[in-house]
Amino acid sequence: MYLSTNELKTAGIRPLNLILWSAFLTGMILLSFQNYLLFHSLAELFSIIIAYMMFAIAINTGRFAGANSAFLTFLGLSYGIVGGFDLLHTLAYRLTGSGCEELP
Secondary structure, three states, rough: OOOOOOHHHOOOHHHHHHHHHHHHHHHHHHHHHOOOHHHHHHHHHHHHHHHHHHHHHHOHHHHHHHHHHHHHHHHHHHHHHHHHHHHHHHHHHHHOOOOOOOOO
């Protein structure tokens, strides 16, 4: 079940992308051992970016959804609110030195 380079290119997976993603994930794993706070902050920021992207896509495609427009808008707003709370959590974390040491 091994794929050759030509099969990877036709499947949409380029070897350079595979190498770059592998290097990124390896770097993140090594970073988690050296500086856990930086690793955790980067992982949180990645999830915040994904949440806001889902919010933007859901809100902007609501007019094309037809009967499911209200549900799609609800999901988009929900992900936007969750992303906002996640951002507050990341900025107000006790060990980041943000000045919010009394917050949980």
